[in-house]
Amino acid sequence: MTITVTGVSKAFGGVTAVDDVTFTLKENRVYGLLGRNGAGKTTLMQLLTGQLFRTAGDISVFGADPVENEAVLTRMCFIKESQRYPDQFQVRHVLASAAMLYPNWDADFAAALLADFALPTNRRVKKLSRGMLSALGVIVGLAARAPVTLFDEPYLGLDAVARQLFYDRLLADVAEHPRTVVLSTHLIDEVADLLEHVIVMDRGRIVLDREADALRGEAALLTGPSGVVDELTADLDVLHLERLGAIARVTVRGVLDRDTRDDAAARGVTVEPATLQQLFVRLTTQSAAGPQRAPQKEATR
Numbered sequence: 001m002t003i004t005v006t007g008v009s010k011a012f013g014g015v016t017a018v019d020d021v022t023f024t025l026k027e028n029r030v031y032g033l034l035g036r037n038g039a040g041k042t043t044l045m046q047l048l049t050g051q052l053f054r055t056a057g058d059i060s061v062f063g064a065d066p067v068e069n070e071a072v073l074t075r076m077c078f079i080k081e082s083q084r085y086p087d088q089f090q091v092r093h094v095l096a097s098a099a100m101l102y103p104n105w106d107a108d109f110a111a112a113l114l115a116d117f118a119l120p121t122n123r124r125v126k127k128l129s130r131g132m133l134s135a136l137g138v139i140v141g142l143a144a145r146a147p148v149t150l151f152d153e154p155y156l157g158l159d160a161v162a163r164q165l166f167y168d169r170l171l172a173d174v175a176e177h178p179r180t181v182v183l184s185t186h187l188i189d190e191v192a193d194l195l196e197h198v199i200v201m202d203r204g205r206i207v208l209d210r211e212a213d214a215l216r217g218e219a220a221l222l223t224g225p226s227g228v229v230d231e232l233t234a235d236l237d238v239l240h241l242e243r244l245g246a247i248a249r250v251t252v253r254g255v256l257d258r259d260t261r262d263d264a265a266a267r268g269v270t271v272e273p274a275t276l277q278q279l280f281v282r283l284t285t286q287s288a289a290g291p292q293r294a295p296q297k298e299a300t301r
């Protein structure tokens with residue numbers, strides 16, 4: 001296990017940003033850390049990288065506590081939007097510093113990424129556009145090849161083409177140089193194919209911790225005449241229910257058996273797997289709003 005987190009909490013005054021979380025991160029896997037705004041993702045990543053002191057619990061990274069532990073921290077790279085650089089720094093200075101900081105730094109890869117993202121090496125960081133600043137973070141995070149790399153919403157400001165470039169380069173590079181990557185993002189469907197494991201946080205707690213492959217069959221979406229859908233889902237674990245006139249759209253946990261699927265099709269109900277994004281929305285809104293099955297109520301969303 002690369003990272004083991006046991007019963008970790010972090011409170012800021014009266015706000016419990018991370019609330020008694022326990023999980024492990026394995027070597028050489030790509031994790032998605034998902035959660036709504038304020039769920040605690042950034043705080044958790046700061047705890048993992050020793051940038052914050054926890055209020056309770058234990059964190060072990062490569063077998064040691066990351067706090068003020070240089071041997072551990074040089075093997076971790078944390079890319080966050082709020083990264084600050086000295087005023088005079090140009091892009092090339094950032095890359096030169098990263099080269100000194102990260103033992104696995106690959107200068108050729110960094111140069112190739114600079115060209116990919118069309119980033120001018122002599123421009124002052126202060127003068128970069130928001131997207132260029134994100135690209136700089138992405139380049140450092142990738143070329144560092146740190147055994148544990150954390151990207152906290154690295155795409156802010158990146159356009160769709162640049163984001164795809166990031167996903168493509170990340171996928172290709174981890175295949176060639178396996179490492180543990182934690183990607184915090186709101187653009188779930190964009191990264192769904194990239195993720196091997198998904199951790200969902202909601203109000204400081206972990207509400208889902210699952211292999212991505214297992215998740216793909218985790219929920220199904222039934223759409224059709226309300227009465228039939230209600231009947232078919234009566235005994236199922238309903239995550240979400242929407243009604244539009246006489247049509248109901250229900251997300252249920254689990255995979256429907258063949259007979260139910262055939263029965264549904266014969267009665268005009270379509271059944272499709274829920275996407276990761278749909279499952280995420282259902283799980284996080286469900287825990288915020290309580291159980292969703294309220295057959296007589298019109299959906300508000």
Ligand SMILES: Nc1ncnc2c1ncn2[C@@H]1O[C@H](COP(=O)(O)OP(=O)(O)OP(=O)(O)O)[C@@H](O)[C@H]1O
Pocket residue numbers: 012015016017035036037038039040041042043044
């Ligand atoms: N330094 C701080 N002082 C006080 N409260 C904080 C501090 N840092 C974070 N919080 C609070 O902790 C909670 C979790 O914040 P955090 O930034 O970890 O969430 P997040 O999941 O990264 O959110 P987002 O997706 O919006 O970036 C929020 O309620 C936030 O206001």
